[in-house]
Amino acid sequence: MIPKPKQIELFDEYFQLPYAVKVAYDETDELMDDLLMTFHRDAYTDLWVDAGYSRRGGTMQIEFRLKDVGLPHPEGYELRISKNKIECYATDVLGFHYAYQTLLQLFYLALNHDKGMLQVQTIRDWPSYPWRGMHLDISRHFYDDEEIIPYSSWMAALKMNQLHLHLSDDQGWRLELERFPELTEKGAWRRIDEYTMYGGYLDEFNLDEILGVLEELRINVVPEIDLPGHAMAILSAYPQYACFPRDFEPLSVWGISEDIICAGNDKAVAFLKELVLEVSDLFPGPYFHIGGDEAPKHRWKECPKCQKRIKDLGLKDEEALQGWLIRELQQTLEQAGKTIMGWDEILDTGVDEKPIISVWRGDGLDAAKLAVENGNRFVICPNQYLYFDWRATPGKKGPHGVTSLEKVMSLNPQDYCFGRPDLLLGGQANMWTEHTPEFSDVRRMIFPRIFAAAEIFWNGKAEPDLPERIARLQEAFK
Numbered sequence: 001m002i003p004k005p006k007q008i009e010l011f012d013e014y015f016q017l018p019y020a021v022k023v024a025y026d027e028t029d030e031l032m033d034d035l036l037m038t039f040h041r042d043a044y045t046d047l048w049v050d051a052g053y054s055r056r057g058g059t060m061q062i063e064f065r066l067k068d069v070g071l072p073h074p075e076g077y078e079l080r081i082s083k084n085k086i087e088c089y090a091t092d093v094l095g096f097h098y099a100y101q102t103l104l105q106l107f108y109l110a111l112n113h114d115k116g117m118l119q120v121q122t123i124r125d126w127p128s129y130p131w132r133g134m135h136l137d138i139s140r141h142f143y144d145d146e147e148i149i150p151y152s153s154w155m156a157a158l159k160m161n162q163l164h165l166h167l168s169d170d171q172g173w174r175l176e177l178e179r180f181p182e183l184t185e186k187g188a189w190r191r192i193d194e195y196t197m198y199g200g201y202l203d204e205f206n207l208d209e210i211l212g213v214l215e216e217l218r219i220n221v222v223p224e225i226d227l228p229g230h231a232m233a234i235l236s237a238y239p240q241y242a243c244f245p246r247d248f249e250p251l252s253v254w255g256i257s258e259d260i261i262c263a264g265n266d267k268a269v270a271f272l273k274e275l276v277l278e279v280s281d282l283f284p285g286p287y288f289h290i291g292g293d294e295a296p297k298h299r300w301k302e303c304p305k306c307q308k309r310i311k312d313l314g315l316k317d318e319e320a321l322q323g324w325l326i327r328e329l330q331q332t333l334e335q336a337g338k339t340i341m342g343w344d345e346i347l348d349t350g351v352d353e354k355p356i357i358s359v360w361r362g363d364g365l366d367a368a369k370l371a372v373e374n375g376n377r378f379v380i381c382p383n384q385y386l387y388f389d390w391r392a393t394p395g396k397k398g399p400h401g402v403t404s405l406e407k408v409m410s411l412n413p414q415d416y417c418f419g420r421p422d423l424l425l426g427g428q429a430n431m432w433t434e435h436t437p438e439f440s441d442v443r444r445m446i447f448p449r450i451f452a453a454a455e456i457f458w459n460g461k462a463e464p465d466l467p468e469r470i471a472r473l474q475e476a477f478k
C-alpha cells in the first residue's frame, strides 16, 4: 500500500474476496450519507474500476462506524479486516475517506497480485502532515477538467488533499471571469506561428465540474494568480497597467518577462484587488496564492510612478515596493476570508507572518529558515526534490536538473523545521508544464515520483521498500 499505513497487525489467515461487497453504515448520520455518495461514484477515471469485485460467490459486509477507538489524530481510521466482514472506525468523515482509499488499494492488490486472497489484519493509520499537495501549471500548457479530474483522483487515491492550480503566467491566462472577459479573449491565446494560436481556459462549466468532483475527493483547490511578474497574459488584455504600456501579447517562448504590473499606478493596484477578489470568489477553499516569484525590478527602477510610490511611502527599495503591493492584496483577500500564500521570494520583501510560504528554491533550507525566523507557516516544494518537471533519470539531456525517485525518497521534512515544527504544514510536488504539451507527458513525469511524495507527506518519510510496493500498485494508476 502507498502511503504505507502507520500500524499494520497481520494475522496468519487469508480469505477469498467475495463477489459482492455490501456497505453498511449508520443511516442517521448526515456525514455518512455524504460519504456514501462518494463511494457510489468512485470510478471517475476507471482508476479502481475492478476493485471490490471477484468472480467467486458470496458477499462481504463493510461497516463504517463513527466511534472513538483511541486514534492519535482526528483524521485517522482503524480497519479491522476479518474473514466475515470489514469494520472501519473513525471520528471524522475524512477518516472514512482515507480508510476507503486504503481498502481500494487492498482490494486491487488482492485481485491483481494475490489471486483474490486478502490477509486478515488490523490497520491503524493517520496523517503526519496536514498539507499533502500536488501543483499543476495549466498556463504553459492548458489542461481542463478532463485532465485535472484524473490528476486529482490519483492524488486522492494517495491520500493527498491540496491541488495548487497555477492559473496565470506570461504564456496564458486560464480562467473565464465574467467581469474581465478580455483576460480570456486576449490573454488565453498565444501565437505559435503565422497561422496557429495555442490556448484555452476553464469556463464556468469546467470549473463547476472540477470543484464538484474534488469536493467528493476531499481535495481543496488553491488558485494561484502570479503577481506582479509572470503577468504578460494579464498585460496583453490590460496594457495600461504596465509601467510602460505598449501592445503586449502572451509570450510564446519560455522565460521571464521584464514587463510586470506597475505598482505605482493606483488604477493598476485597484484592478489587481478586484481581480484577486473575483478569482477568490470562485473557489470555496481558504487559501489564495498570489505568486510573487521572479519579478524583475528593471521596469520599476525606471518608472516614475513606481519611484514616486517608493518615495511617498518612504520604502527602502523596489523589493519593499513589492512587499507593499503584497500587503495591499493580502488585506483585500483577508477581508474576503482568505489566507494568502506566496513563493519564497516574498520573504525578501518584508511580508508579515501571515502569508503561507511555498518554499521552492534549491534545497529549500535557506527559505525554510527565513520563514521560521519571520514566523510564517510554510509548505516545502524544493525544486531539487519535488519539481517533477525536472527529469527523473540522470544522463539524458533536458532542461532543469535531475530529481530521481531515490532523491525524492531521501527528503526529510524534519530538516526544515529549525525548531518550529508547528510552522511546517507539509509538502507538495510541483508540475510545471513548459515541456509537457500532452497530458500523457504530465503523467509520465509525475509517475512514479508521486508515490514517494505522497508517502513522505503522509508519514514523514518514505520506507525503503517503496519501489517494490510501487511495482505492485502502479498499474492501477491508468
Ligand SMILES: [Zn+2]
Residues within 6 Å of the ligand: 242, 243, 261, 262, 263, 264, 265, 299, 300, 303, 304, 305, 306
Ligand atoms: Zn511602474
